[in-house]
Amino acid sequence: MSSPKVIRWGILATGVIAVTFTKDLLVDPTTRGVTSIKHTVVAAASSSSVSRAESFLRRVGAPASARAYDSYQDLIADPDVDIIYIATPHSHHYQNAMHCLEAGKNVLCEKPFTVNAEQARLLVNMAKEKGCFLMEALWTRYFxxxxxxxxxxxxxxxxxxxxxxxxxxxxxxxxxxxxxxxxxxxxxxxxxxxxxxxxxxxxxxxxxxxxxxxxxxxxxxxxxxxxxxxxxxxxxxxxxxxxxxxxxxxxxxxxxxxxxxxxxxxxxxxxxxxxxxxxxxxxxxxxxxxxxxxxxxxxxxxxxxxxxxxxxxxxWPQPGPGKGSGWFNGFGDSINAEGEGQGMFWEADEAGFALCEGRKEGKYLGLEETVLIMEVMDETRRQGELRYPEKIETTKFPVQL
Missing domain, CATH: 3.30.360.10 (Dihydrodipicolinate Reductase; domain 2)
Incomplete structure (x- = not known):
């Protein structure tokens, strides 16, 4: 039997959702019947300090070799990173993802993909231009x-x-x-x-x-x-x-x-x-x-x-290391039963499968549909007369947020 392909992740931002995702990411995939790939974290970046990134890596149980950065640009430039998970607020997704894609990095970007559909379309175009994998991390689709x-x-x-x-x-x-x-x-x-x-x-x-x-x-x-x-x-x-x-x-x-x-x-x-x-x-x-x-x-x-x-x-119970493992995950203050994952590993698996197969988008939520859902939300906001500040809605790049 061949060894599983190791998918090397970089984690961009270290907030609550990043903790949940990364703890799930590092669970042994065989606990959910996956044997062809496994995941590791090689680096994480906090925009505030190296110490915060270091604390994050310890908290999620990342390998001791994982590097901590106080700059997203340093993370993006790390040659050992195969794919970057973007965990910033969605107001920042467009700027963060565009930085990653311009550098030729594959991206799994938290939901909602962007603030508006035009931002989403430009990210899709850049991914195609650079030949990168790009997927919205809408975990529910991969359950x-x-x-x-x-x-x-x-x-x-x-x-x-x-x-x-x-x-x-x-x-x-x-x-x-x-x-x-x-x-x-x-x-x-x-x-x-x-x-x-x-x-x-x-x-x-x-x-x-x-x-x-x-x-x-x-x-x-x-x-x-x-x-x-x-x-x-x-x-x-x-x-x-x-x-x-x-x-x-x-x-x-x-x-x-x-x-x-x-x-x-x-x-x-x-x-x-x-x-x-x-x-x-x-x-x-x-x-x-x-x-x-x-x-x-x-x-x-x-x-x-x-x-x-x-x-x-x-x-539909969540798999994980199981009872007696001493391992816990959840989201924020809501903690699951001992050994029970949150379910974010399935979207990570899909990204890993895509990289192995040479696909450039998710199988169960393609980029065309991601853009279309953003268009629906654009129209909903138009009818509700809700618009965000120009620096958040803009398609200009780069913009300092």
Missing amino acids: PLAAYVREILSSGRLGTLVRVMTDCNIATNPEKSFKDGKHRMVNSELAGGALLDLGVYSLTWPFLALYDTQPRETRKPPKVLAAMTKYPPTFCADETTTMVLTFPRNESAGGDAHAIATTSIRLETSPASDPNPPASVRIQGTLGEIQLFPCAHNPTHSKLVLWDGTVEEKP
Whole structure:
């Protein structure tokens, strides 16, 4: 048996999401049935100090040989880095990713990919020009659960797909949790608001079900009708946003399909005390539906309900080193059970597979679709009259942020 290909990662930024991703990245891939690749971290960069990058590397359990930088440019210039994971706020993704791509580095960029579609298009063009791999790190698309949903949809068990309803919220009191106004969820300088940070998950399932299932050569962008409520203290970020999407289809394919995608900083999909919480995602066809629980961004339970009386429920636990390992991961203050990963290793595996196969984009979320979803969010912001500062929206490069 040949040895697994080692994918050498550089981590650009050292915040909370970078910690979660990198801890998952360094989990032995065989714990999730992957044997052809393995991941290592060769370098990490903090824009503030070398000591912060060093602390990050210790915290995630990186190899002792991993290098710490206080400059993103030094990380990008490191010849031992095969691919860079960008973990900065999304307001900075365009500038950071363009720096990486111009230098010929492969990139896995956190969601949302950019602030607007024009930025996304320019990154795609630069990746093509430089022959680099480029992918949005929308982890949900690479879950085994997502593969199961795709399998059910392609099998025809739901009949003709008609409608998708999704809801993604964080259920917080923003005036209390983000009272200084600097948090990325409400700060216009960081392209804050529910739409870009959470709404991208609400859009994930409608696109997976109603766009990806259509023939590539004939599918068309959805029409968008949006409603938006601004965050009252500043009116510079959206608090609650709802999108009604119409996906055009030929009459022979069932005619137009609909989706309702909602997101909110303040609300929750269901009260925590509800013993029978509703599904955060419902994909409905003429013969039944798939329901996903508890949240649209990280569902861990599915329920297939067919009109003939069939009900199939499946749990989707996260793999990892397992109990007794003394290893823990999670996101922020939410820590998973001992030995249970967060699920970000699957997107890292997809990037690794692509590098080995010579592909330049992800298999289950291509760059064309990433740009299209950004276009939908652009149109939603246009209808809601929400625009961020020019230095955040600009396509000029480089711009110091």
